[in-house]
Amino acid sequence: MLDIQKIRSDFPILSQKVNGKPLVYFDNGATSQKPQVVIDAIAKYYQEINANIHRGVHTLSQLATDAYELSRNKIQNHINAKHSHEVLFTSGTTFGINLVTNGFATLLQPGDEVLVSALEHHSNIVPWQMLCERTGATLRVIPMNEEGELIMSEYDELLSNKTKIVTVNHISNALGIINPIKYMIDKAHEVGAAVLIDGAQAVPHLKPDVQALNCDFYVFSGHKMCGPTGTGILYGKEEWLNKLPPYQGGGEMIKEVSFEKTTYAELPHKFEAGTPNIAGGIVLGTAIDFMNEVGFTNIQEQELELLAYGTEKLLEIEGLRIFGTSKDKTSVISFNIEGIHPYDIGTIIDKLGIAVRTGHHCAQPIMNFYGIPGTIRASFSFYNTKEEIDSLVAAVRKAQMMLS
Numbered sequence: 001m002l003d004i005q006k007i008r009s010d011f012p013i014l015s016q017k018v019n020g021k022p023l024v025y026f027d028n029g030a031t032s033q034k035p036q037v038v039i040d041a042i043a044k045y046y047q048e049i050n051a052n053i054h055r056g057v058h059t060l061s062q063l064a065t066d067a068y069e070l071s072r073n074k075i076q077n078h079i080n081a082k083h084s085h086e087v088l089f090t091s092g093t094t095f096g097i098n099l100v101t102n103g104f105a106t107l108l109q110p111g112d113e114v115l116v117s118a119l120e121h122h123s124n125i126v127p128w129q130m131l132c133e134r135t136g137a138t139l140r141v142i143p144m145n146e147e148g149e150l151i152m153s154e155y156d157e158l159l160s161n162k163t164k165i166v167t168v169n170h171i172s173n174a175l176g177i178i179n180p181i182k183y184m185i186d187k188a189h190e191v192g193a194a195v196l197i198d199g200a201q202a203v204p205h206l207k208p209d210v211q212a213l214n215c216d217f218y219v220f221s222g223h224k225m226c227g228p229t230g231t232g233i234l235y236g237k238e239e240w241l242n243k244l245p246p247y248q249g250g251g252e253m254i255k256e257v258s259f260e261k262t263t264y265a266e267l268p269h270k271f272e273a274g275t276p277n278i279a280g281g282i283v284l285g286t287a288i289d290f291m292n293e294v295g296f297t298n299i300q301e302q303e304l305e306l307l308a309y310g311t312e313k314l315l316e317i318e319g320l321r322i323f324g325t326s327k328d329k330t331s332v333i334s335f336n337i338e339g340i341h342p343y344d345i346g347t348i349i350d351k352l353g354i355a356v357r358t359g360h361h362c363a364q365p366i367m368n369f370y371g372i373p374g375t376i377r378a379s380f381s382f383y384n385t386k387e388e389i390d391s392l393v394a395a396v397r398k399a400q401m402m403l404s
C-alpha cells in the first residue's frame with residue numbers, strides 16, 4: 001500500500017491553495033503534477049552540466065551527452081524496446097504522430113486505407129486526415145458503442161488488404177476506456193497493416209511492453225507522467241524507422257552534406273534534427289525512475305480504488321450521467337448533470353479549489369456520438385485521495401444547487 005501523505009509531500013504544488021481553498025487537482029489527464037526530484041533535476045542540469053550534446057569533445061558536452069543517452073536507455077528498458085535506437089526523443093505525442101504520418105506520405109497511394117478509432121484525441125485524427133488528403137488514401141473509422149468501447153466485430157470487417165495502418169489510443173483521454181490493443185495489433189498484422197498506438201493516457205498508469213504488444217509505433221508525452229512539458233517518445237520498430245524518411249532536416253541528422261547530396265545519420269539521429277530539449281530528455285528519465293519507485297502495481301491499486309469510490313459517490317448525485325461505462329477503464333470519470341452545461345459546473349467548482357477539465361477534451365467526435373457539447377472530466381492520479389473526491393462531490397452538489 002502507498003503512503004499517500006508521503007507521496008503527496010513529494011509534490012509541492014499539491015499543498016497550495018487555489019481561490020483560498022486547498023487545491024484538489026483532478027486534471028491529471030491534461031498534465032500530471034511534478035515531484036520535487038523532477039523539479040530539482042531540471043535545476044541540477046542547468047547548474048552543473050548544461051552543454052550541447054553529441055558534438056563537443058569537452059567534458060560538459062560529454063557529461064550532457066552521457067546523461068541524455070542514459071535516459072534513452074532507461075526509457076528503452078521501461079517500455080522494453082529491443083534497441084535503444086528505436087526510442088526517439090520528441091516534444092510529445094503530437095510530434096510523434098506527425099513524424100509517422102509525414103513518413104507514411106511516401107508509402108501510401110489512392111485506394112489504400114488508414115483505420116482510425118472513434119475514440120481518438122484530435123492529435124491522432126487530424127494528422128491522419130492530412131496524410132489522406134496528401135496521398136489520396138481513405139480514412140475509415142472503427143466505431144464505438146454507448147459504453148465507449150470500440151466494436152471489435154466492426155473492426156474485423158473494416159480490415160482488409162487495403163489497410164496500410166491502424167491507429168488507436170491505448171487509453172481514451174475523454175472516457176478513460178482501455179482499448180483491446182493487443183487483439184487489434186494482431187488482427188492488423190494478419191492483413192499486413194502497421195499499427196500505431198497512442199499511449200499518451202496509458203503511460204501515467206501502466207508500463208507498456210512494446211515487444212509483447214508487438215506494435216509498430218508507440219507514442220507518448222512526458223508531461224502526463226510526472227515529467228517536464230515539451231518531452232515525449234516515439235518508439236518505432238527498427239524496420240519501420242528505416243523505411244520512413246526523416247521528418248525534419250538539419251544538424252545532427254546527417255552523415256554527410258554537400259550541395260549535391262546529403263546522406264542521413266543512423267537511427268535514432270536520423271529523426272532528431274537540431275538541438276533537442278536536452279534537459280527535458282534527461283529529466284524524463286528521472287520522472288520514469290520516480291514512477292517506478294512508486295511502483296506501477298501500487299499506482300494501479302490506488303487509482304482503481306479512487307475510480308470505484310468516485311464512481312459510486314458521483315452516481316449518488318441526482319441527474320448525473322457518466323460517459324464511458326465499460327468495465328475496462330482507468331481512473332477517469334467523464335460526466336454531465338442533466339440540464340446544466342459542463343462549463344458552468346467547472347467554473348463554479350474552480351472557485352472551490354477543484355481543478356477538472358470541461359469541454360470536448362480534444363475529442364469532438366466522441367461528443368458528437370453522444371450528442372453533447374462536452375463533459376466534466378475528473379482524472380485521478382495515484383497522489384489523489386478519497387477525501388479529495390468527497391470535496392469534488394460536495395462541490396458538484398453545491399454547483400448543481402446554484403445552477404438549477
Ligand SMILES: Cc1ncc(COP(=O)(O)O)c(C=O)c1O
Nearest residue numbers: 092093094121123173200201221
Ligand atoms: C490520448 C491523447 N493523445 C494525444 C494527446 C496529445 O498530447 P500532447 O499534447 O502532449 O502532444 C493527448 C493529450 O491530452 C491525449 O490525451
